[in-house]
Amino acid sequence: MSAVEMRSIEDIEKSGQxxxxxxxxxxQRLDYLRKAIWKKxxxxxxxxxGVKLDLERALLFTDAFKANEADSLRMRYAKALANVFDNITxxxxxxxxxMGYLGSRPHTxxxxxxxxxxxxxxxxxxxxxxxxxxxxxxxxxxELCDYWNPICTGAKVFNxxxxxxxxxxxxxxxxxxxxIARIGYATKQWDYMFRLGLEGxxxxxxxxMAEAEExxxxxxxxxxxxxxxxxxxxxxxMKVILEAVIRxxxxxxxxxxxxxxxxxxxxxxxxxxxxxxxxxxxxxxxxPEHLQESLQFDHFIQIACRYEACEGAWxxxxxxxxxxxYDKDVNIEGTITHEEAIDLTGEFLIRCYEVGWFWLMLARxxxxxxxxxxxxxxxxxxxxxxxxxxxxxDCMLEAARMVRVANPxxxxxxxxxxxxxxxxxxFECIRQGLGYPSMRNDPVLITNAMHWHKHPLNEARRWVxxxxxxxxxxTKLGCQPFRMANATIIAAKAVEYALxxxxxxxxxxxxxxxxxxxxxxxxYEELHDxxxxxxxxxxxxxxxxxxxxxxMAEHLDPRPLLSxxxxxxxxxxxxxxxxxxxxxxxxxxxxxxETGDSxxxxxxxxxxxxxxTMPQLVxxxxxxxxxxxxxxxxxxxxxxxxxxxxxxxxxxVRCHQDVxxxxxxxxxxxxxxxxxxxxxxxxxxxxxxxxxxxxxxxxLGDTLYDxxxxxxxxxxxxxxTAVLRSVAKIDHIGDVRATLLNQRLSPQQLAGEKxxxxxxxxxxxWADLGIDHVQFNMVDNETLKAAQKEPEKYPELIVRIAGYSxxxxxxxxxxxxxxxxxxxxxxxx
Amino acid sequence: MTDWExxxxxxxxxAITKGRREMPEKACAMCSNFRQSSASAAGDGICSVIKxxxxxxxxxxxxxxxxxxxxxxMDRMRTDTSEFMWDPEFRPQRQLHEK
Numbered sequence: 001m002s003a004v005e006m007r008s009i010e011d012i013e014k015s016g017q018x019x020x021x022x023x024x025x026x027x028q029r030l031d032y033l034r035k036a037i038w039k040k041x042x043x044x045x046x047x048x049x050g051v052k053l054d055l056e057r058a059l060l061f062t063d064a065f066k067a068n069e070a071d072s073l074r075m076r077y078a079k080a081l082a083n084v085f086d087n088i089t090x091x092x093x094x095x096x097x098x099m100g101y102l103g104s105r106p107h108t109x110x111x112x113x114x115x116x117x118x119x120x121x122x123x124x125x126x127x128x129x130x131x132x133x134x135x136x137x138x139x140x141x142x143e144l145c146d147y148w149n150p151i152c153t154g155a156k157v158f159n160x161x162x163x164x165x166x167x168x169x170x171x172x173x174x175x176x177x178x179x180i181a182r183i184g185y186a187t188k189q190w191d192y193m194f195r196l197g198l199e200g201x202x203x204x205x206x207x208x209m210a211e212a213e214e215x216x217x218x219x220x221x222x223x224x225x226x227x228x229x230x231x232x233x234x235x236x237x238m239k240v241i242l243e244a245v246i247r248x249x250x251x252x253x254x255x256x257x258x259x260x261x262x263x264x265x266x267x268x269x270x271x272x273x274x275x276x277x278x279x280x281x282x283x284x285x286x287x288p289e290h291l292q293e294s295l296q297f298d299h300f301i302q303i304a305c306r307y308e309a310c311e312g313a314w315x316x317x318x319x320x321x322x323x324x325x326y327d328k329d330v331n332i333e334g335t336i337t338h339e340e341a342i343d344l345t346g347e348f349l350i351r352c353y354e355v356g357w358f359w360l361m362l363a364r365x366x367x368x369x370x371x372x373x374x375x376x377x378x379x380x381x382x383x384x385x386x387x388x389x390x391x392x393x394d395c396m397l398e399a400a401r402m403v404r405v406a407n408p409x410x411x412x413x414x415x416x417x418x419x420x421x422x423x424x425x426x427f428e429c430i431r432q433g434l435g436y437p438s439m440r441n442d443p444v445l446i447t448n449a450m451h452w453h454k455h456p457l458n459e460a461r462r463w464v465x466x467x468x469x470x471x472x473x474x475t476k477l478g479c480q481p482f483r484m485a486n487a488t489i490i491a492a493k494a495v496e497y498a499l500x501x502x503x504x505x506x507x508x509x510x511x512x513x514x515x516x517x518x519x520x521x522x523x524y525e526e527l528h529d530x531x532x533x534x535x536x537x538x539x540x541x542x543x544x545x546x547x548x549x550x551x552m553a554e555h556l557d558p559r560p561l562l563s564x565x566x567x568x569x570x571x572x573x574x575x576x577x578x579x580x581x582x583x584x585x586x587x588x589x590x591x592x593x594e595t596g597d598s599x600x601x602x603x604x605x606x607x608x609x610x611x612x613t614m615p616q617l618v619x620x621x622x623x624x625x626x627x628x629x630x631x632x633x634x635x636x637x638x639x640x641x642x643x644x645x646x647x648x649x650x651x652x653v654r655c656h657q658d659v660x661x662x663x664x665x666x667x668x669x670x671x672x673x674x675x676x677x678x679x680x681x682x683x684x685x686x687x688x689x690x691x692x693x694x695x696x697x698x699x700l701g702d703t704l705y706d707x708x709x710x711x712x713x714x715x716x717x718x719x720x721t722a723v724l725r726s727v728a729k730i731d732h733i734g735d736v737r738a739t740l741l742n743q744r745l746s747p748q749q750l751a752g753e754k755x756x757x758x759x760x761x762x763x764x765x766w767a768d769l770g771i772d773h774v775q776f777n778m779v780d781n782e783t784l785k786a787a788q789k790e791p792e793k794y795p796e797l798i799v800r801i802a803g804y805s806x807x808x809x810x811x812x813x814x815x816x817x818x819x820x821x822x823x824x825x826x827x828x829x
Numbered sequence: 830m831t832d833w834e835x836x837x838x839x840x841x842x843x844a845i846t847k848g849r850r851e852m853p854e855k856a857c858a859m860c861s862n863f864r865q866s867s868a869s870a871a872g873d874g875i876c877s878v879i880k881x882x883x884x885x886x887x888x889x890x891x892x893x894x895x896x897x898x899x900x901x902x903m904d905r906m907r908t909d910t911s912e913f914m915w916d917p918e919f920r921p922q923r924q925l926h927e928k
Binding site for chain 1: 831833834836837840841844845846847849850864865866867868871872873874875877878880883884885
């Protein structure tokens with residue numbers, strides 16, 4: 001027995017080593033499943049040893065795609081994917097109760113060769129994931145690359161836009177992501193799926209097709225009825241793939257039954273396998289009636305959609321949709337115990353954590369440790385405004401502490417009527433160092449959704465996180481089928497361009513528009529105007545690309561499976577990317593808060609105090625502050641955000657207001673605005689080499705600020721209340737779609753009942769101030785430093801990055817150091 | 830063909846190779862002037878020094894730099910500013926072995 005195993009639970013609790021606490025507390029089943037995980041998130045930017053490429057998906061997809069050349073592109077995609085569901089190897093893991101895996105073996109990642117030739121070439125040249133026999137598999141991969149590279153979505157999309165814009169996007173200095181529908185975030189409509197099951201949806205499709213045939217087959221169609229030819233193709237492709245998903249699920253049913261009847265000797269496991277067989281026979285074809293069925297339904301759909309596309313987010317609200325089944329099984333009928341529900345829920349989290357595919361370098365870098373921003377939404381209110389927290393909310397939170405996975409993470413919709421027992425569960429997760437749930441201010445975000453996208457109140461109350469941060473209703477007209485991540489700007493570059501007339505110092509070429517020689521600016525207003533011009537140019541450039549990609553996606557990159565899961569698409573006979581939803585677009589702003597701090601420093605030191613001149617500043621920045629250390633320190637010491645200092649805070653507020661104004665001037669394909677959403681994931685580290693020296697005292701290579709409205713690391717010197725007061729000066733309804741606040745709290749201070757009361761008071765203040773988000777790290781530096789030294793002892797130590805959580809040991813050293821450098825706030829007791 | 834169009838062509842066609850890329854002794858990946866794309870995937874990027882007219886040259890991490898007069902070897906120590914791009918876990922993928 002190890003020293004850890006011999007320690008009492010009380011000792012472990014006292015030392016705050018919750019990862020060992022979890023190992024003691026969880027059931028044998030969960031412990032087995034947790035330890036059997038193959039992590040698919042990249043460590044640094046490479047995959048973990050042993051993780052290998054799965055070629056089955058790519059080969060089956062390609063075979064059927066080639067065999068159906070006479071069909072439309074969407075039908076070819078549907079048949080190609082159906083061939084995957086019918087033939088990919090399936091397996092059942094020991095102790096598992098929830099089926100469905102992305103890949104034919106537990107340690108594999110799949111590949112979508114139809115998306116992007118750059119991804120294909122990256123894979124072909126990868127030295128770590130090619131499975132044995134390597135030469136043989138490399139030849140297969142080369143053949144697939146040669147087939148797909150010229151016809152993949154990326155090749156088509158890159159030819160849609162002017163060459164200047166695609167080159168600027170590809171350099172990666174002004175934005176991030178690509179305008180491709182199969183790399184996106186899809187909010188799903190669970191009320192539709194759970195109400196009808198896929199068989200019910202197919203029946204609706206049949207009815208639509210019968211009606212369409214009346215229009216075009218039984219008479220000479222009128223001109224406006226000719227559109228039914230295309231709609232029929234859409235409906236037929238939906239039907240092909242929905243039927244295939246049902247068959248795929250039933251393959252698991254057959255396998256479970258075969259194992260139970262022919263091989264399993266343990267009577268208890270045999271019973272479980274027969275139950276699995278019943279569940280997989282039923283869902284997702286038919287609506288679920290019990291918790292295991294609803295979780296299984298959910299998981300099948302999420303996995304099936306990821307066989308279709310690289311869905312980089314996982315929008316859902318599991319307590320809201322699974323809560324009634326928990327209530328029925330545990331509280332009303334007593335068919336399962338709470339502990340059994342925890343086992344199912346914990347496994348549901350683990351199954352999600354295992355999902356991975358061969359992913360773009362940009363995603364491996366900026367989402368270190370995970371495979372997507374899978375933020376699950378908990379809590380909040382019902383459509384009538386009453387508290388939506390239920391026993392499934394608590395069950396999810398409790399299960400998360402048992403399995404301690406870094407993905408999914410939770411975000412909790414806080415409102416004043418949240419029941420206290422759930423608040424305590426939320427606090428326990430944070431106190432035990434999960435870094436989640438993040439806290440979201442429900443009344444603010446409901447109003448925000450109504451303000452920007454005109455969702456009616458009852459639908460706005462149904463919001464889920466579309467990715468890390470953005471609220472999106474999961475209703476028929478609220479669901480956004482995909483959000484392409486390339487509407488993401490590196491906002492601090494606008495400050496750099498304003499100071500260098502649009503010239504990019506890191507690339508050494510002209511990038512932005514000419515806004516004049518900054519050394520000749522005679523007033524702060526001239527600098528502000530130049531910055532605003534550059535920022536608008538960046539937003540416009542990326543929004544143009546995204547609008548084009550979105551508009552053309554139904555022709556270039558249709559998604560028959562996703563389309564068949566939306567009520568509006570089935571009703572209208574359109575692809576999911578057809579912009580008939582209410583809309584939910586936003587522009588992500590990486591590296592945003594450097595803007596206000598930089599502009600305020602110039603305003604004060606150059607134009608007001610006149611300690612330096614603009615030519616001096618431009619010269620110092622050009623030199624990356626080298627040889628100007630004394631001057632740089634003056635700019636570091638200039639007023640900074642997060643200290644309740646109106647001088648600098650009002651510069652920030654004005655910048656936010658200007659951006660919000662421009663958001664209404666540019667429209668997405670649904671006719672809605674493009675509001676800003678400042679946050680960073682791990683891009684505050686990766687972009688450090690993209691952003692030149694700035695007037696806030698930052699040098700090229702220094703990490704950027706880690707949040708969307710967080711102060712710079714170590715810049716908030718006046719305590720947590722001052723941080724909140726600064727952040728509250730932003731209008732969290734009218735000026736942003738959402739924004740991200742990172743805070744570090746001391747685990748010692750938040751121990752016990754007193755700790756809960758202190759934290760709860762903080763949350764009430766935060767909510768009263770109208771701030772939309774806050775998330776916490778509550779791990780002390782001693783533990784983090786010990787984990788750097790001996791990572792093998794801390795495999796389940798989790799930290800919050802910025803919009804997602806990761807296991808600390810999966811981060812590269814530099815990102816780890818930025819977590820340690822964040823200021824620990826002491827809350828008043 | 831405009832400069833931008835030419836740059837796009839270099840970028841898109843240059844990414845596709847028939848053989849598996851090999852890393853030369855002296856490659857752009859080892860040069861301080863190489864700017865790897867963070868929007869893409871395949872070791873693509875541009876040189877911040879060499880230009881054709883106004884536009885920078887598109888290069889790849891494995892572009893042979895043995896004859897390049899502008900080659901400026903990157904500091905391979907783990908520093909606060911350069912370590913990320915060539916993280917230790919990433920280097921073996923690109924055959925960038927430690928010295």
